[in-house]
Amino acid sequence: MCGFGGELRLDGRAADVDAVARMVPCLVDRGPDSGGHWSKGPLALAHRRLQIIDLSEAGAQPMVDEELGLVLVFNGIIYNYKQLREELRSAGYRFFSTSDTEVVLKAYHRWGPRCVEKFLGMFAFVISEWETGRVVLGRDRLGIKPLYLSEVPGRLRFASTLPALVAAGDLDTSVDSVALHHYLTFHSVVPAPRTILNGVRKLPPATVRVIEPDGTTDEILYWKPEFSRLHDYSDDEWRDRTLAALRLAVERRMVADVPVGVLLSGGLDSSFVVALLAESGQTGLQTFSIGFEDAGGESGNEFVYSDLIAERFATDHHQIRIETRNMVPAVDAAIGAMSEPMVSHDCVAFYLLSEQVAKHVKVVQSGQGADEVFAGYDWYPPLADVPRRDALDAYRSVFFDRPHAALNDLLQPEWRLPTDVSKAFVQAHFAAPGAAETVDAALRIDSQIMLVDDPVKRVDNMTMAWGLEARVPFLDHELVELAAACPPRLKLAAGGKGILKAAARGVVPDEVIDRTKGYFPVPAIRHLSGPLLEQVADALTSEAARQRNIFDSGQVSALLDKPNDTRTTLGSNALWQLGLLELWLQKRGVG
Numbered sequence: 354m355c356g357f358g359g360e361l362r363l364d365g366r367a368a369d370v371d372a373v374a375r376m377v378p379c380l381v382d383r384g385p386d387s388g389g390h391w392s393k394g395p396l397a398l399a400h401r402r403l404q405i406i407d408l409s410e411a412g413a414q415p416m417v418d419e420e421l422g423l424v425l426v427f428n429g430i431i432y433n434y435k436q437l438r439e440e441l442r443s444a445g446y447r448f449f450s451t452s453d454t455e456v457v458l459k460a461y462h463r464w465g466p467r468c469v470e471k472f473l474g475m476f477a478f479v480i481s482e483w484e485t486g487r488v489v490l491g492r493d494r495l496g497i498k499p500l501y502l503s504e505v506p507g508r509l510r511f512a513s514t515l516p517a518l519v520a521a522g523d524l525d526t527s528v529d530s531v532a533l534h535h536y537l538t539f540h541s542v543v544p545a546p547r548t549i550l551n552g553v554r555k556l557p558p559a560t561v562r563v564i565e566p567d568g569t570t571d572e573i574l575y576w577k578p579e580f581s582r583l584h585d586y587s588d589d590e591w592r593d594r595t596l597a598a599l600r601l602a603v604e605r606r607m608v609a610d611v612p613v614g615v616l617l618s619g620g621l622d623s624s625f626v627v628a629l630l631a632e633s634g635q636t637g638l639q640t641f642s643i644g645f646e647d648a649g650g651e652s653g654n655e656f657v658y659s660d661l662i663a664e665r666f667a668t669d670h671h672q673i674r675i676e677t678r679n680m681v682p683a684v685d686a687a688i689g690a691m692s693e694p695m696v697s698h699d700c701v702a703f704y705l706l707s708e709q710v711a712k713h714v715k716v717v718q719s720g721q722g723a724d725e726v727f728a729g730y731d732w733y734p735p736l737a738d739v740p741r742r743d744a745l746d747a748y749r750s751v752f753f754d755r756p757h758a759a760l761n762d763l764l765q766p767e768w769r770l771p772t773d774v775s776k777a778f779v780q781a782h783f784a785a786p787g788a789a790e791t792v793d794a795a796l797r798i799d800s801q802i803m804l805v806d807d808p809v810k811r812v813d814n815m816t817m818a819w820g821l822e823a824r825v826p827f828l829d830h831e832l833v834e835l836a837a838a839c840p841p842r843l844k845l846a847a848g849g850k851g852i853l854k855a856a857a858r859g860v861v862p863d864e865v866i867d868r869t870k871g872y873f874p875v876p877a878i879r880h881l882s883g884p885l886l887e888q889v890a891d892a893l894t895s896e897a898a899r900q901r902n903i904f905d906s907g908q909v910s911a912l913l914d915k916p917n918d919t920r921t922t923l924g925s926n927a928l929w930q931l932g933l934l935e936l937w938l939q940k941r942g943v944g
Contacts, residue, residue: 355414356383356513356817357426358521359398359479361488363568364507368397372510376517377401382690383428383513385820391415391424396481396488400426403820405609405716406434412452418459420447422483425458428513429476429498430824432605437471461489466561469493469575473605473831475824477556479511486566494576494830495722496545496558496805499692499813503553509564515553515692519941525552526943528903531774536934537763538775540754540925541696542806548693549934550943558805576830578837580788580797588855591839595832596856602829603629606718614639614714616706616823617670619658621850621857621865622720626826628860630718631666639713640668643706645875646677658865665862673709680877681884685940690818694937695811696930698878703815711819721812722827725804726836727853728796728844729870732923736791737845744791745783749776752795754921754930763908763931792841800833879926881916889916889932898935901944 358376360368370392377388377399384401387410391398400414417424431437434453437460442448446459453474460468461480466489469476475497481488490511492500503510503518512518519526529551532543543549545557556562559576586594603626607613615630617623617640630638640663644654656672663670675683680701687704688694710717724730732751739747755763757773779798788794809828816823826832836844836852843852854866877885892898893909912919912928919927938944 355400355402355428356380356517357398357400357414357428357479358512358517359396359426359510360521361509361511361564362395362507363509363564363566366395366507368392368395370397372521372523373397373399375520375522376512379514379517379520380512382820383817387413389413389415391417393424393483395486396424398424398426398479403715403822405430405611405822406454407450407452408610409450411450412454414454416454416458418455418462421459421462423458423462423480424483425454425461425478425480427454427457427476427478429474429478429493430608430822431456431472431474431476432608433473434608466491466563466573467575469561473829475828477513488564490556490562490564492556492558492560494559495809495828495833497809497813497825497828499810500556501548501553501692502546502556507568515548515550516941518553519943525550526941527551528901528938528944530768530770533764533768533903534760534770534774535778536694537760537930538753538755539803540807540921540923540930541694541933542803543693544778544802544806558801578797578800578830578834580793580837582840583838588843591843591852592855594835595839595852596860598829598832598835599625599826599856600629600633602826602832603718604633605829606824606826607635609716611715612639613716613718613824614641614710615668616640616710616717616719617642617659617662617668618720619655619660619662619865620720620870621854621861622723622827624658624662624720624861624865625853625857626718626720627662627666627668628857631668632860636667638666638668639671641671641673641706641710641713641717643673643675643702643709645675645680645702645877647876658868661862661864671709671713673706675705677877679705681888684878684885684888687815688933688936688940690814691937692814693806693810694934695807695814696925696933697807697811698875698925698929700811700815701878702875703812704818707816707819707821711821715820716822716824717816718824718826719812720827721808721823721825722804723850723853725796725799725808726827726833727850728792728841729850729853731849731870733792733795733849734845736795737841739791741789741791741794744794745776745780747791748779748783748795752922754923754925763905765902765905768903790841792845793837796837796841796844800837878929881926881929886916889928889936892932892935892939895935895939897939901935901938904931
């Protein structure tokens with residue numbers, strides 16, 4: 354797990370190594386163990402390394418293979434790298450390291466850009482062929498690892514974080530009005546390729562981009578799960594296959610040359626991961642839970658459930674308690690760790706949790722993604738009986754933060770869009786072939802779009818801020834494929850995630866399976882008051898905000914008068930959504 358950046362010139366000039374060097378300080382947190390750089394003609398690369406596989410210098414990056422004429426920077430992990438290495442060795446390849454990075458390099462030489470179809474893992478990479486001048490960028494199927502891009506005529510820059518591209522300079526940092534519409538409609542999600550800044554884009558998930566020396570490009574979408582009934586399994590077979598697929602996904606994510614822990618919230622998903630690891634014979638497993646002070650009548654922890662799991666499976670458990678007085682500096686630091694503004698209050702929870710976890714381990718497994726894959730959220734059941742022709746309006750009613758007209762009322766006239774671009778975005782996805790049932794259509798867009806640019810990005814940003822690698826077994830692409838093909842009625846059963854609950858029965862304690870669904874509670878953000886409210890108010894009424902002039906001043910004043918009264922459709926604090934964006938823009942000095 355690492356961070357990288359670089360520049361590719363397409364105008365005959367040498368790459369700007371100084372600009373690439375300016376990226377590096379923004380990447381150190383992702384790769385605190387070591388760093389390297391490489392440049393040759395039009396290409397310059399920088400890398401920061403978090404040592405997880407092959408802890409020796411042989412695994413250092415940028416990785417150069419003189420014999421093959423290739424250079425690579427890579428972020429992520431290929432879980433089946435040992436099997437691929439043996440396959441490549443049988444084909445005559447010789448290895449100088451035991452790293453998965455070298456396997457990626459040689460797999461590319463063997464199979465070309467389609468090598469990604471061989472990989473089981475999470476990854477982003479840039480690879481260059483010296484002889485042809487071709488450069489190839491790739492990203493994993495579920496977009497777990499980020500890859501940001503900045504393009505102007507004759508030049509492409511790329512990095513693992515958006516702030517690294519800002520630091521390199523010569524970038525259009527104005528706010529993208531379409532991305533702003535998405536941010537305020539999808540509770541901070543800005544789907545690829547856009548970001549909130551006009552000058553930065555991101556490579557979409559499951560995509561390989563091939564760039565020829567003359568600047569021509571070709572993008573390959575190499576994976577897409579089928580939301581259709583591919584199998585005629587009985588209910589019991591679906592249960593058994595789900596359990597087997599998750600068991601394999603969890604086992605794969607134990608591949609490491611360092612210990613692997615688990616982020617244990619006390620919910621079904623992370624508890625299931627712990628139970629399966631214990632079942633496989635793991636002992637001394639380190640688990641970590643976080644809790645906050647109560648606020649607004651809302652509990653700030655779920656320790657009763659995480660403690661139950663830790664005791665049942667004899668883990669080495671760490672219970673982390675955060676006082677409200679520590680929230681304001683943590684919010685500021687968490688915003689600094691965001692590559693893009695993310696409104697979810699549990700960003701701060703993951704940031705603080707990761708800070709403590711990184712003192713004990715370098716790698717953890719997390720239960721992230723199960724709700725989007727197995728229909729765990731409460732907006733899915735209302736869609737169950739909605740005819741497919743009415744799917745778009747039904748989805749908007751349960752998911753969109755606010756209607757288009759209300760959004761325009763919130764914005765100053767120059768930021769208002771004449772058409773509902775967010776509605777059009779969802780409409781295009783719902784119109785794609787497949788996903789014959791409305792729930793399938795919702796799960797398809799949530800797992801391929803919303804999941805990538807909200808919970809997945811959130812976990813990556815907050816854990817990597819502390820040099821901690823988070824692995825997500827529920828986003829194993831084979832498990833996702835299985836879940837996509839599973840009938841919606843089985844996923845919606847038992848109040849949501851029915852098939853997962855059935856698979857967990859007898860493995861996870863019933864008290865956890867049958868509990869009311871919880872969320873990562875951070876009451877101090879859901880119920881703004883005191884210093885945190887003052888920070889939000891200061892940001893929204895600052896000179897920088899007035900100069901930017903995004904939000905209607907009357908609307909902002911009304912929200913500040915009653916900071917906890919207005920909620921989005923999914924219950925987020927509307928004032929926090931606006932304040933977070935302004936805080937992020939000010940933190941970056943952009944917009």
